Amino acid sequence: MAEVLLSIKGAEVRRGMGIVLSSFDLQVNSGDIVVIHGANGSGKSTVIETAARLLPMEKGQVSHHQHLTLHSDGRRKKPIKPFGLTLQSNGVIGSETIENHLRTVAALAGKEVDLAPLLESYDIQHRTQDIIAHLSGGQQRKVAVLAGLLPAMVCDEPTLVLLDEPDAGLDDAAIKTLTQHIASLASAGHGLLIASHNPSLREIGTKLHNLEAEKTGVVNAAEPWKTRGQPTQTRNILFRTGHRYASSTHAGLARNGLAALMVFGCMLALGDPSILPSGLWLTGGILAPAFASGLAGDPTSHLMQEARANDWWRSQGQRTPSALGLGVLIGGVVTAGACYVCIGEIEIMLVLIGAIMCEGTMGGVRLLHASTQRLARPNAVFIRLLLPAFILPWALIVSWAAGL
Amino acid sequence: MAGRSAEVLLGLGFAGIMTTLFLGFQWAPSVAIDAFESPAAQRIFYWHVPAAWAAFIAFAVLFTGSAMWFFKRSPLGWRLHVAGAEAGLACGLIAVWSGCVWGAAEWGTPWDWTDVRLNTFGLLTLLALFLVLGRQSQPDGVESRDTFSTFGLFGFVLVPFTYIATRIWEIRHPGPVVGAGDDGGSLSGDMAIVLFIGALSFTIFIIGHILISMRITSLEQRLEQAQHHIDGGK
Numbered sequence: 168m169a170e171v172l173l174s175i176k177g178a179e180v181r182r183g184m185g186i187v188l189s190s191f192d193l194q195v196n197s198g199d200i201v202v203i204h205g206a207n208g209s210g211k212s213t214v215i216e217t218a219a220r221l222l223p224m225e226k227g228q229v230s231h232h233q234h235l236t237l238h239s240d241g242r243r244k245k246p247i248k249p250f251g252l253t254l255q256s257n258g259v260i261g262s263e264t265i266e267n268h269l270r271t272v273a274a275l276a277g278k279e280v281d282l283a284p285l286l287e288s289y290d291i292q293h294r295t296q297d298i299i300a301h302l303s304g305g306q307q308r309k310v311a312v313l314a315g316l317l318p319a320m321v322c323d324e325p326t327l328v329l330l331d332e333p334d335a336g337l338d339d340a341a342i343k344t345l346t347q348h349i350a351s352l353a354s355a356g357h358g359l360l361i362a363s364h365n366p367s368l369r370e371i372g373t374k375l376h377n378l379e380a381e382k383t384g385v386v387n388a389a390e391p392w393k394t395r396g397q398p399t400q401t402r403n404i405l406f407r408t409g410h411r412y413a414s415s416t417h418a419g420l421a422r423n424g425l426a427a428l429m430v431f432g433c434m435l436a437l438g439d440p441s442i443l444p445s446g447l448w449l450t451g452g453i454l455a456p457a458f459a460s461g462l463a464g465d466p467t468s469h470l471m472q473e474a475r476a477n478d479w480w481r482s483q484g485q486r487t488p489s490a491l492g493l494g495v496l497i498g499g500v501v502t503a504g505a506c507y508v509c510i511g512e513i514e515i516m517l518v519l520i521g522a523i524m525c526e527g528t529m530g531g532v533r534l535l536h537a538s539t540q541r542l543a544r545p546n547a548v549f550i551r552l553l554l555p556a557f558i559l560p561w562a563l564i565v566s567w568a569a570g571l
Numbered sequence: 572m573a574g575r576s577a578e579v580l581l582g583l584g585f586a587g588i589m590t591t592l593f594l595g596f597q598w599a600p601s602v603a604i605d606a607f608e609s610p611a612a613q614r615i616f617y618w619h620v621p622a623a624w625a626a627f628i629a630f631a632v633l634f635t636g637s638a639m640w641f642f643k644r645s646p647l648g649w650r651l652h653v654a655g656a657e658a659g660l661a662c663g664l665i666a667v668w669s670g671c672v673w674g675a676a677e678w679g680t681p682w683d684w685t686d687v688r689l690n691t692f693g694l695l696t697l698l699a700l701f702l703v704l705g706r707q708s709q710p711d712g713v714e715s716r717d718t719f720s721t722f723g724l725f726g727f728v729l730v731p732f733t734y735i736a737t738r739i740w741e742i743r744h745p746g747p748v749v750g751a752g753d754d755g756g757s758l759s760g761d762m763a764i765v766l767f768i769g770a771l772s773f774t775i776f777i778i779g780h781i782l783i784s785m786r787i788t789s790l791e792q793r794l795e796q797a798q799h800h801i802d803g804g805k
Binding site for chain 2: 547553
C-alpha cells in the first residue's frame with residue numbers, strides 16, 4: 168500500500184488579509200506526481216509554501232509521513248524525514264559554489280552523492296566550482312531545481328518533493344531532463360507535488376489539481392530512479408554552513424570588523440587614548456569596538472535574505488544557519504587590539520569580556536532580526552530601533568569591568 | 572453627542588492638560604530650595620508623571636489588544652493594539668521629552684544610560700515607535716499582525732520592570748513619592764491636587780486618543796476590504 172507522504176487537511180490560508188485557500192484538502196502518496204495548475208493568483212504557490220510549513224494557517228493541519236508538522240493552533244514541528252523544496256525564488260545564496268550548495272542539501276538528507284552525473288544531465292558540470300551568483304538565471308534555476316530533487320535522488324525511502332514552477336527559466340533540454348527525473352523518481356516510490364503551467368509536466372502528472380477539483384488516473388510507466396546516496400554526518404550542519412557563508416563572503420570582517428574599526432577610529436581621531444584616565448572611560452573605550460561589532464549583527468542573517476534562502480532553510484528545520492562563535496573571535500581580536508593601543512598591553516580578562524560581550528550582543532541582534540523574518544517586507548521594518556536595549560547592559564558590564 | 576464622544580474626551584483631556592500646565596507653573600507651591608538642584612524645573616513633574624502614567628495605560632491597552640489578536644484573532648484586539656501603540660508613543664514621547672528637560676536642569680544631563688527606569692521607559696517608547704512605523708512599512712496581513720502582536724506581548728514585560736526599577740536600583744530616579752506609605756510620601760496637599768488633575772486629564776486624553784485611533788483603524792480596514800472587493804478578492 169502506498170505511503171502517505173503529505174497530507175493537507177481543511178487548510179485555510181491567508182495572504183495579506185485575503186483568504187487564498189479555504190477548506191483545502193490534498194494528499195500526496197508515494198509514487199504520486201500531483202500537478203497543481205490554475206490561473207495566476209489562484210494559490211498554487213500558497214499550497215507549496217503551506218506544505219513546506221512556511222505559511223501560518225487559519226484552520227487545518229499539514230502532516231508529513233503522517234506526522235503533524237504544522238497546525239493552525241501554532242504547533243510547528245520539524246518533519247521526521249527530509250523533503251525536497253524548490254521555491255519560486257531560488258532560495259540559494261549567491262556566494263555559494265554549486266558543489267557546496269548541493270552537498271549541503273544532500274547532507275541535510277543525511278547523504279553524500281557523486282554530483283557529476285546529475286550536473287551533467289543539466290549541462291552545468293563545467294560550472295561545478297563556480298559561485299552561483301556568476302551563473303545565468305537559467306543555470307541558477309537548474310541548481311535550485313536539482314536542490315529540490317536531490318533529497319529524493321539520494322534517499323532509499325519514499326521522499327516528498329515540493330516544486331514551485333520548476334520549469335520557469337529552463338531551456339527545452341532541461342525541461343525534458345526534469346520531466347524524466349520526476350517520472351523516474353515517482354516510479355522509485357517518491358511523491359512529488361508540483362505547481363506548474365507547463366503542459367509536459369501536466370502530461371506526466373498522475374493527479375491533476377486545479378485548486379477546485381482533483382483528477383486522477385494517469386499511470387506513470389517510467390524507469391525507477393537508480394542513483395542512491397551514501398550516509399554522511401549531519402551534525403553541526405547549521406553551524407558549519409553559517410561559518411562557510413560568513414567566511415566565503417568575508418561578511419564578518421566587512422560588517423562586524425568594520426563597525427569595530429569605525430568606532431575605534433573615531434575614538435583615536437579625538438586624541439591619544441593612552442592619556443585616558445584609568446577606570447570607567449578607559450574600560451569603556453577598550454570595550455566599545457567589540458560592542459559596536461556585536462551590534463552589526465550576525466553576518467549570515469543578512470546573507471540569508473538573498474533569493475528567499477532564509478525561507479528555504481526555515482522550511483527544512485526549525486533554525487537557519489548562523490555564524491555562532493564568530494562574535495567571540497571578532498570581539499576578542501578587536502578588544503585585544505584596543506587594549507594594546509590604549510594601555511600598551513593585552514589584558515586577558517578584558518579580552519575575554521569583549522569576546523563574550525560581542526557574541527552576546529550579536530546573538531541578541533540575531534534574535535531581533537529573526538523575529539521579523541515572517542513579515543512581507545522584513546528589510547523595511549524598523550527593528551533596529553530596539554538596539555538601544557543593549558546600551559544599559561553594556562554600561563553595567565563596563566562599570567563592573569572597570570572595578571576589576 | 573454619542574458619535575462625537577471620542578473628540579469630546581480628547582478635547583476635555585487636552586484642556587485639562589493645559590490647565591495642569593498652568594497650575595503647575597503658576598499655582599502649585601514651590602519646593603524647598605535645598606531639596607532640589609533646580610527647584611523651578613521641578614514643576615515639570617506635573618506633566619512628566621501624568622504623561623508616564625497615561626503611557627502605562629496605553630501600554631496596557633497595547634498588551635490587551637496584542638493578546639486578543641494573537642490568541643483570538645480578534646479584529647477589535649488588533650484595533651486596540653494599533654491604538655495602544657500610537658497613544659503609548661504620544662504619551663511616552665511627552666514623558667521622555669519632559670524628563671530630558673528636567674534631567675538636564677536637575678541632574679546636569681538629559682539622559683543617563685545607567686538609570687534603569689529611564690532606560691526601560693525609553694525602550695518602551697522606542698517599542699511603540701517601532702510598532703507604529705513598522706505597521707506603516709508592511710502590508711496589512713496575518714503575518715504582520717502576528718509579529719507585531721508578539722512584540723506587544725513581550726514588550727509589556729518592561730512595564731512592571733519599569734515600575735519596580737526605582738525600588739530596586741535607585742540611581743537617578745527617586746523612589747515612589749505617591750502612595751509610598753508613612754515614610755516615603757513627600758507631596759503636599761496642593762501638589763497632590765495638581766498632580767491629580769494632571770493624571771485625570773492625561774487619562775481622559777488617552778482614552779479619547781485611543782477611541783479616535785480605533786475608529787481610524789476601523790475605517791482603514793473597511794477601505795482595504797472595499798479595495799479588495801473591487802480587485803475581485805474573496
